[in-house]
Amino acid sequence: MISIDSVSNERIKSAVKIASSAKTRRQTGMFFLEGLRLCRDAAVTGYHIDSFFVSARAYERFREDADFIAEKSKSAFIISDLVENKLALTQTSQGFFCLCRMKQDSDISEIDFSGKYIALENLQDPANLGAVCRTAEALGISGVIAEGGCDIYSPKAQRAAMGSLLRLSVIRCDNLAETLSYLGENGMKLYATTPDDTAEKITHCDMQGGVVSVIGNEANGVSDEIFELCEKITIPMLGRAESLNASMAAAITMWEMMR
Amino acid sequence: MISIDSVSNERIKSAVKIASSAKTRRQTGMFFLEGLRLCRDAAVTGYHIDSFFVSARAYERFREDADFIAEKSKSAFIISDLVENKLALTQTSQGFFCLCRMKQDSDISEIDFSGKYIALENLQDPANLGAVCRTAEALGISGVIAEGGCDIYSPKAQRAAMGSLLRLSVIRCDNLAETLSYLGENGMKLYATTPDDTAEKITHCDMQGGVVSVIGNEANGVSDEIFELCEKITIPMLGRAESLNASMAAAITMWEMMR
Incomplete structure (x- = not known):
């Protein structure tokens, strides 16, 4: 492995930019991962790893893992403490970082019309994005449909997802309304969640066959444009809905889709 | 209101200690809250606020809220930017802080034997503690039974709970096994969750009448001692349970308890 000691190294500067800017990620088609487990998951699931960076200390401690990831990467580098500090987004860095190429987002044509999908409209909080994807994987959801506003390639979302975003089938779309219309025309049931308690109770909905359920933005919920395409459903609550x-x-x- | 300009003021030093140390919280019976909404929630729900601190800037901007909280507090102080920086645990401080007296934890005798309770065994992550309590409030759970190891008075847990910990009935107990035995003797059904898929499926459990479900520690799950007292239940999954x-x-x- 080649050593990088300087924070002004071009590769390091580029990695920092990809880590910090959604726009740069879109332009380059690359994203940044931090942590032993996420780097390992990317290697195991067959992501194209363009550059792998490991600190000298981490290499000593986790040599086997580092060699495994390096072997699967196009280029691998040993970095100094200074460079590690520059790259680290977490306070307790493990000294593992990589730059991966985004997969060609699963094409809409890959959607199984008899599957169960969760669609995310403009979800903003990376912790929520990550948590939804972890749970989707656990429950065996067929895939996640992410509208363009959901920054699923942000390092924070990837970290919160704990690798599930690397394994799940993620379908990205720029126009969620168009995608949903197409899926509805192909016989899928379309639901959109709302706290509005006059909507159909989720426990009364038909979840047989192909289903897509839309989760809206944290502050504004599902948009009117999407509500027009879907049946409104609600989780009946005895307490404070805002909670x-x-x-x-x-x-x-x-859970109700898969139950 | 009295002004405090120095970070070496005794009240400020004591507030910092209560915010940072679980031991000091236990010894003093006090806890620390940060943020306009949490301080307001404490005042509205009738917590005894011993000291309320507001930055000069925040007082100018949110005078009505600050006056309302100050009126409900034993003492209220205007603090300098320096003092605000000393107290702030978040990066984007709103300039509102208070020290509250813990409520006498609801006595175990207050438990409604026909209610639905969630019991937390040694849950460590304050974000999880907060999230569970938010959801408990939303779904209308009767109360939360928190074993001593759950630091529900940590500022992080209070923040993640978004005020729900101030409103929910929280029963603290030092010996969860004893508490559960007592509740079982009084006719409540006792369940403990596990990823073990040979356990009874949660969808097949009788959730009528009084029920307590135990959630275990993030890393180790429910302890053997507690499992012996409860029926093991599991959430059937098609995907990766560890997710x-x-x-x-x-x-x-x-949700299954309240459904």
Whole structure:
């Protein structure tokens, strides 16, 4: 492995930019991962790892893992403490970082019309994005449909997802309304969640066959444009509805889809 | 209101200690809250606020809220930017802080034997503690039984709970096994969650009448001592069980209790 000691190294500067900017990620088609487990998951699941960076200290401690990831990467580098500090987004860095190429987002044509999908409209909080994807994987959801506003390649979302975003089938779309219309025309049931208690109770909905359930933005919920395409459904609650956050609502919705 | 300009003021030093140390919280019976909404929730729900601190800037901007909280507090102080920086635990401080007296924890005798309770055994992550309590409030759970190891008075747990910990009935107990035995003797059904798929499926459990469901520690799950007292139940999954985190498992469990 080649050594990098300087924070002004071009590769390091580029990695920092990809880590910090959603726009740069879109332009380059690359994303940044931090942590032994996420780097390992990317290698195991067959992501194209363009650059792998490991600190000298981490290499000494986790040599086997580092060699495994390096072998699967196009280029691998040993970095100094200074460079590690520059790259680290967490306070307790493990000294493992990589730059991966985004997969060609699963094409809409890959959607199984008899599957169960969760669609995310403009979900903003990376912790919520990550949590929803973890739960989707646990419950065996067929895939996640992410509208463009959901920054699923942000390092925070990837970290919160604990590798599930690398393994799940993620379908990205720029126009969620168009995608949903297409899926509805192909016989899938379309539901959109709302705290509005006049909507159909989720426990009364037909979840047989192909289903897509939409979870809306944390502050504004599902947009009117999307509501027009879907049946409104609600989680009946005895307590304070405002207390149910987006990832918990998504968990209960996915559970009812798979139950 | 009295002004405090120095970070070496005794009240400020004591507030910092209560915010940072679980031991000091136990010894003093006090806890620390940060943020306009949490301080307001404490005042509205009738907590005894010993000291309320507001930055000069925040007082100018949110005078009505600050005056309302100050009126409900034993003492109220205007603090300098320096003092605000000393107290702030978040990066974007709103300039509102208070020290509250812990409520006498609801006595075990207050438990409604026909209610639905969630019991937390040694849950460590304050974000999980907060999330479980938010969801418990939303779904209308009767109360939360928190074993001593759960630091529900930590500022992080209070923040993640978004005020629900101030409103919920929280029963603290030093010996969860004893508490559960007592509740079982009084006719409550006792369940403990596990990823072990040979356990009874949660969808097949009798959730009528009084029920307590135990959620275990993030890393180790429910302890053997507690399992011996309860029926083991599991959330059937098609995907990777390890992906379901404690707060999501708790959300689905509480949903099934209330469904």
